[in-house]
Amino acid sequence: MTxxxxxxxxxYQLVQVCKAHRNKAESLLSExxxxxxQEVVLHYLWHEDGRTQSNLVDELCVQPATVTKSLDRLESAGLVRRRADAEDRRVSRVYLTDAGRSLHRQIGxxxxxxEAASFGVLTAEEQETIRRLLQKVLKNLKQ
Amino acid sequence: MTxxxxxxxxxYQLVQVCKAHRNKAESLLSExxxxxxQEVVLHYLWHEDGRTQSNLVDELCVQPATVTKSLDRLESAGLVRRRADAEDRRVSRVYLTDAGRSLHRQIGxxxxxxEAASFGVLTAEEQETIRRLLQKVLKNLKQ
DNA sequence: GCCGTTTAGTTAGCCAACTAAGTAAATTTT
DNA sequence: AAAATTTACTTAGTTGGCTAACTAAACGGC
Incomplete structure (x- = not known):
């Protein structure tokens, strides 16, 4: 049978796992x-504050419009603030507010x-294996 | 450093891979x-036509509202048709149209x-390994 | 028979992601 | 210097997914 x-x-397995993983994250983040x-955006700002939106687009691997909307909401929530770049007026730089900075530990x-609820069931060796295989697949998909 | x-x-790797996988699928499906x-909904109908929406909710592992909207669009696109169940008037059964049926081979x-663009780079043994590990993770996340 | 509960779907509204089209500023080309 | 192109971001509109609140029908106990 063909x-x-x-x-x-x-x-299909991959999508199922990813969906469950996202649901788990969503449920904890909603608290x-x-x-x-959104927490990924904050992560990159913790690592380096004042990034440009273009830089976030590159890091997050999403479209500019996605970053625009996401930042609109993070800004409304009072977690980040946008300020125009002094040298290039096309550029919008994104800065954490105190409220945004304060979430660092909780999100960590x-x-x-x-991570534990997902991969904690795997042995250390299995974790290294799945990491290697996922990277191989990602490389294949991205080329 | 902690x-x-x-x-x-x-x-994070998982999400990256899943995003790339979805983009690849989206790009081909858009043609x-x-x-x-949407193709997953059609898949379950090919396997068994006339399912109830509740059944699709169970199979797809999504919320009832998600199925409602998705079917609205598939119905607008002329790929499926909803008909009330004769015995239980709360129940809505979903049937493929000829147009919906005709997509079977293309979607396959x-x-x-x-699948090839994602996992084709893995050996048969690696494919079995990642399948086993993904299932282990899924089971862990779902319990 | 009647009232309360469960079940099946829908509606409204939210977020992440996308595309397509548009604005504005900087850069490059002529 | 003026025109064309590229770059940075926004706006509008789409889909998949979610939650919460809702309607309607079936089921259960009394």
Whole structure:
């Protein structure tokens, strides 16, 4: 039989796992008023404050419009602030507010909890294996 | 240093891979006028036509509201049709139209192409390994 | 029969992601 | 210097996903 059974494909498994992973993250992040994805923006700002939106676009691997909307909400929530660049007036730089900075530790803990709830069941060796395989797949998909 | 570096977490790798996988699927599906996710609904109907929406909710692991909206669009696109169940008037059954049925083969080919573009780089043994590990993670996340 | 509960879907509204089209500023070309 | 192009970001509109609140029908106990 040549019928393609979707549920047997690795891509289907991947999507299932990713959905469950996102739900777990979403559920924990909602406790501090965030949505999955927003914490990644904050992460890059903790690592380097005052990034340009273009830089966030590159780091997050999403479209400019996605960053614009996401920042609109983070700004409304009082977690970041946009200021025009002094030298290039096209450029908008993004800065953390105190409220945004203060979430650092809580979000770090949430990540660790999600990581444990997902991959904690794997042995150290299995974790290294899945990391290697995921990277191989990502490289294949991105080229 | 105890700082949690997001990008080193397996969850981050997983999300990256899943995003790239979805983009690949979306790009191929758009050629036949579909969006990623809609083809999964069609898949379950090919497997068994006339399912109830509740059944689709269970199979797809999404919320009832998500199915409602998705079916609204598939119905507008002329790919499925809803008819009330004769015995239980709360129940809405979903049937493929000829147009919906006709996409079967094309979508099967797209799946195989996405699968190859993602996991084709892995050896058969590696594919079995990642399947086993993903299932382990999924089980962990779902309990 | 009647009232309360459960079940099946819908509606409204929110967020992340996308595309496409548009504005504005800087840069490059002529 | 003026025109064309590129770069940075926004706006409008789409989809997949979610929650919360809602309607309607079936089921259960009394």
């Amino acid at each position: 019928e393609t059974t979707l549920t047997e494909l690795l891509g 501090i008023g965030l949505h999955a994805g 803990n949430i990540w660790l909890e999600v | 700082e949690t570096t997001l990008t080193e977490l397996l969850g 036949i006028g579909l969006h990623a996710g 080919n797209i799946w195989l192409e996405v």
